[in-house]
Amino acid sequence: MALLEIRNVSRRFGDFLAVDNVSLEVGAGEFFTLVGPSGCGKTTLLRMIAGFDQPDTGQIVLEGKNLEGTPPEARNVHTVFQSYALFPHMTVEQNIAFPLRMAKTADDQIKPRVAEALEDVRLADKGKRYPHELSGGQRQRVALARALVNRPKLLLLDEPLAALDAKLKEQMQLELIELQREVGVTFIYVTHDQGEALALSHRIAVMNHGIIEQLDEPSKVYGFPKNRFVADFIGTCNLWEGTVTSAGERDFVLDLDGIGTARAIPNTTTKAMPQPGQRGCLTLRPEKLRIAADLAPLPEENSAAGKVHDFLYLGDVTIYIVNLDQGARIEAMLPNAASGRTRFFEVGDPVKIAWRVDAGHFIDG
């Protein structure tokens, strides 16, 4: 049985449907992420799980018990707020002891458990400090320790790393993964940062306009996006529209707008062979493209020719924007593996691109 079940939950603000008939299940011990652009309803969904808001329709079920009518203080669910919401008049220790005191934990147990929680987030020496005496990252860890100290069934995190700078963010991501594994509490993590979602989660729900567009493991969401929105929102992606011209046994031929003809394999999820005349979209990640000044495509490859329009040097890789001779603009990525060599092409250089028949992911319709 799933730990948390969300069944057909909707929430309307006036005319605006913020959460639209969402259903999902989260298993015990899972690191589950809700990702989507700002305003897609992530916080609204999270607040309903925490109990701060009620669904207009649908049910939220925790360990088989419908939570309707259970106030937030009676739910075995804790939240890490984006602003941390540490109590400014309490020391770090007092903040962490707060949920234990509310749960009427025996006095002689509070001290060791607070100490242990501080140990978990590596703040053992900061217990006597007040929140305003801590750095952003330290406050973040206190908020985590406070929310985890009495081991809730479920921890909700609403964009907890959004206020941190890039370097600290990466470090905190690693710490979060470790912490979650250590304490074994189920995490529901909300972010608008798709990279963060991919890095942290066991499973990801991609949300848009209040609905879940796709719910899958990170590699599936990235490799096999269900639709154009997911393909575009998660990572960078070339979206090539085209018409199917002929279908074979294992693959089919597409006429891609602005690119030319190419062979492709059917959608790996639906496995349906498209019919000639059908339109669809071939999604292709930039790292799956081969790009060279001159190349002879292998038998299992498609190819096209164009000119370098621009490039983005990112250190580890360089992204090349290529205008194909047929009119389309595509993105290709090359790792900067050779030392000292910062770029392979100049703007205006003629180049050829090639990709394996099974490199793209075809989205029907």
Next chain:
Amino acid sequence: MANQPAAGLRARMARWPVTAPPTLYLVLFFLVPTLIMVLASIQYPGEFGGLSPILIEDQGHTRLDITLENYQRAVSETIYLQLFLKSLWYAIVTTVLCLVLAYPLSMMIARSNKKYRDLLLLLVILPFWSNFLIRIYAWMIILGPQAALAKGVNAALGAVGMEPVSLLFSPFAVIVGLVYVHLPFMILPLYANLEKHDPTLLDAAQDLGANAWQRFWKVTFPLSLPGVYAGAALVFIPALGAFAVPDLLGGTDAIMIGNVIKEQFREARDWPFGAALSFVLMAVALLAALAAAWAGKRYQQQAD
């Protein structure tokens, strides 16, 4: 390095136009009068009121003619001690009642829709726009024996076989008047404090298992203590020295130390004694403030 003192001097000169007027104001209208009062409190009264000269000719020598008698009288005569204690008691009751009445109101205003907050605050200070005496006279009518309130109370007392009471000219009337007059001074600092509270702190407390009662006592109230202290000081100090309200509403039964002090400067024409009483009153207020600060510390330590 060489021009740094000059630069410092220039910076100080530049600050003068800003800091000088308020400093001058405080010296002229606070420090100097206080010093005059200190002197007055150790002088002898003049023959026809006022003060006798501080320097007198005595057997060909000029000497200081000062005394501590006024203070001795002020702290040793039981009548004044009783009045100090009674005034202290009235001021404490007034402060506590103001706090109890103002807190929920301030909280309601602070948590109401932003659109209505200014209007609600305006309503709080609206009574200030009418004359103080008129407002107190209004209370004389409300509490008076002919008004519905007193009639109702006495009818109820009569029904259970008790003697009728006079609401007006009683300690009750004085407390009502003091609370009424000072309530806004509690509401405003409390509101200013409560309005700044971050509502997500309450969400967090609730999320971590605190019910409404615990959210108030563990989060809202401790965070509002600066506002409570400010409001308490603004109510307690003027209430302790009040004379107009007990004059009008208290009758002979419920006069306060403020009435006696006023009397020394007016009818009794004993300025030195009035001044000495004022300073004893100031000492009482300071002691009360220290006691409150100490109690506040204890409360916070207990919360740990």
